[in-house]
Amino acid sequence: MFKVQVYVTLKEGVLDPQGKAVRGSLLSMNYDEVQEVRVGKYIELFIEETENLDERIDSMIDQLLANPVIEDYRYEVEEVVSN
């Protein structure tokens, strides 16, 4: 079994209204040191042994987990003992 940690973030230059809203809230809570906030997705996939693992992960992400037009992604794969 493999544990895949996927990090999806908005591309540089893409407007991040959610990040702006979070920053606004933090400022109103007197966290004035916060200069910028970017909000993305962190997804854990537990996947059984399969051929072309990386290719399969890339296509899962491209087709469903991230929007390739406005989002970037990276992922890490580690083998885990299935419970």
Add this chain to the structure above:
Amino acid sequence: MFKVQVYVTLKEGVLDPQGKAVRGSLLSMNYDEVQEVRVGKYIELFIEETENLDERIDSMIDQLLANPVIEDYRYEVEEVVSN
């Protein structure tokens, strides 16, 4: 300037309807190897030098970015050159 990478995930045992929905979609797209999906948040904070940085980050997360009742979090801090 500090870049803080925050990872927010649901606690073990907490129902993850979003994760279940994503898994269902992946199965319908013939990614049968996917056994489980957990969906969380990945947040980047850019913060100016401040006293008690870790304490301030913990309280930002506890108060706004994560729900301590059902979510766990971890974060990494790195110093960056502000642009």
